[in-house]
Amino acid sequence: MHADIVVLPGDGIGPEVTAAAVDVLQAVATRYGHRFSLHTHLIGGSAIDATGKPLPDDTLAAARDADAVLLGAVGGPKWSDPNATVRPEQGLLAIRKALGLYANLRPVRPHAAAIGASPIKSHLLAGVDLLVVRELTGGIYFGDKTRDADGASDLCRYSIAEIERVVRRACLLARGRRGHVTSVDKANVLETSRLWRDVASRIQREEFPDVTLEHQLVDSMAMHLLSKPRAYDVIVTENMFGDILTDEASMLAGSLGLLPSASLGEGSVGMYEPIHGSAPDIAGQGIANPYGTILSAALLLRYSLGLSQEAACIEAAVDSALDAGVFTADLASEGSAVSTREATAAVLARIESCETEVLGD
Numbered sequence: 001m002h003a004d005i006v007v008l009p010g011d012g013i014g015p016e017v018t019a020a021a022v023d024v025l026q027a028v029a030t031r032y033g034h035r036f037s038l039h040t041h042l043i044g045g046s047a048i049d050a051t052g053k054p055l056p057d058d059t060l061a062a063a064r065d066a067d068a069v070l071l072g073a074v075g076g077p078k079w080s081d082p083n084a085t086v087r088p089e090q091g092l093l094a095i096r097k098a099l100g101l102y103a104n105l106r107p108v109r110p111h112a113a114a115i116g117a118s119p120i121k122s123h124l125l126a127g128v129d130l131l132v133v134r135e136l137t138g139g140i141y142f143g144d145k146t147r148d149a150d151g152a153s154d155l156c157r158y159s160i161a162e163i164e165r166v167v168r169r170a171c172l173l174a175r176g177r178r179g180h181v182t183s184v185d186k187a188n189v190l191e192t193s194r195l196w197r198d199v200a201s202r203i204q205r206e207e208f209p210d211v212t213l214e215h216q217l218v219d220s221m222a223m224h225l226l227s228k229p230r231a232y233d234v235i236v237t238e239n240m241f242g243d244i245l246t247d248e249a250s251m252l253a254g255s256l257g258l259l260p261s262a263s264l265g266e267g268s269v270g271m272y273e274p275i276h277g278s279a280p281d282i283a284g285q286g287i288a289n290p291y292g293t294i295l296s297a298a299l300l301l302r303y304s305l306g307l308s309q310e311a312a313c314i315e316a317a318v319d320s321a322l323d324a325g326v327f328t329a330d331l332a333s334e335g336s337a338v339s340t341r342e343a344t345a346a347v348l349a350r351i352e353s354c355e356t357e358v359l360g361d
């Protein structure tokens with residue numbers, strides 16, 4: 001098949017990890033006889049430097065026309081002055097909103113070979129396989145922001161329709177898994193959470209009687225996620241809670257650099273990005289973990305292009321590289337770390353030996 005993929009490297013380690021994922025996509029294209037046309041555009045701080053805007057018009061236009069978008073990360077100290085009016089992160093929020101990508105899927109499946117990198121006891125990690133469905137285009141990140149001489153305010157608003165669609169998506173995903181959804185809120189304090197809880201209960205009751213739903217307050221969830229991670233299947237929650245809980249959940253896998261994500265709306269166009277940020281502390285050193293972005297490319301193939309065999313090839317290649325102990329510095333014990341390029345090369349070598357129906361015919 002032919003697909004147009006927009007690549008948004010962004011800032012910090014963004015260009016390093018997207019370069020890795022692009023190489024992997026091209027290797028998959030060669031292996032399976034596809035043609036992926038990759039179009040690179042600006043977003044975030046690099047876009048502010050070049051154009052004054054964190055999301056230039058041509059970037060958004062290209063993303064709208066594409067079959068899928070692959071993004072690295074945005075932000076960094078250069079653009080982080082608290083008084084700045086234009087910020088890299090605005091570009092990321094804007095593209096998610098403009099493309100209608102309301103459901104951010106963040107799978108967490110600790111890999112046996114990397115369990116030593118997790119601060120959590122290994123007996124708690126065996127069999128952990130959870131999927132966080134984070135609402136991505138509403139809530140406090142998008143509410144009106146004001147600042148005056150006395151203070152500041154961020155509005156958190158959710159409409160019923162916004163909650164319905166993301167809970168519905170979570171329940172549908174749960175149907176294809178173990179059939180259990182945990183909805184996370186702060187209904188003991190927040191009105192938006194009380195609405196969230198009501199709507200989630202109704203959607204499950206009326207549309208998904210075959211799926212079980214439990215509610216959990218976000219503060220105790222933050223604790224249970226580490227103390228009994230095996231108890232969870234699909235976790236659905238609002239934008240900010242999902243952002244925070246998934247960085248926490250990355251410690252189950254051992255590194256923030258391992259976790260991929262898929263941001264989906266109603267159509268097939270999606271945006272795919274690792275869950276981490278631009279990691280300014282390690283940017284430019286060639287040591288970033290590329291696996292989260294490479295695994296995001298696998299999700300791109302599965303969800304936007306319908307290429308499940310090719311997605312599985314990438315996932316198996318990353319699994320095999322981890323099995324072989326090909327660890328970047330975030331995972332490795334001292335002295336044994338490989339570079340971003342070496343980790344990528346290990347994945348590329350394994351893609352060459354993926355089974356393909358085409359070659360097997």
Ligand SMILES: NC(=O)C1=CN([C@@H]2O[C@H](COP(=O)(O)OP(=O)(O)OC[C@H]3O[C@@H](n4cnc5c(N)ncnc54)[C@H](O)[C@@H]3O)[C@@H](O)[C@H]2O)C=CC1
Nearest residue numbers: 073074075076256257276277278279280281282288289330
């Ligand atoms: N999606 C995005 O573009 C996001 C952007 N950001 C932005 O990134 C900047 C830095 O934010 P931080 O809070 O430091 O979060 P961060 O996720 O960039 O980094 C947190 C820690 O994890 C490490 N890390 C992250 N990704 C890694 C990888 N692939 N390999 C190895 N280590 C990795 C970093 O070195 C750092 O020590 C900020 O400007 C923030 O706004 C933060 C989160 C998401």
Ligand SMILES: CC(C)CC(=O)C(=O)O
Nearest residue numbers: 089092093243275276277
């Ligand atoms: C940088 C923010 C806009 C978002 C974030 O932290 C994330 O999506 O993980």
Ligand SMILES: [Mg+2]
Nearest residue numbers: 243244247275
């Ligand atoms: Mg985040």
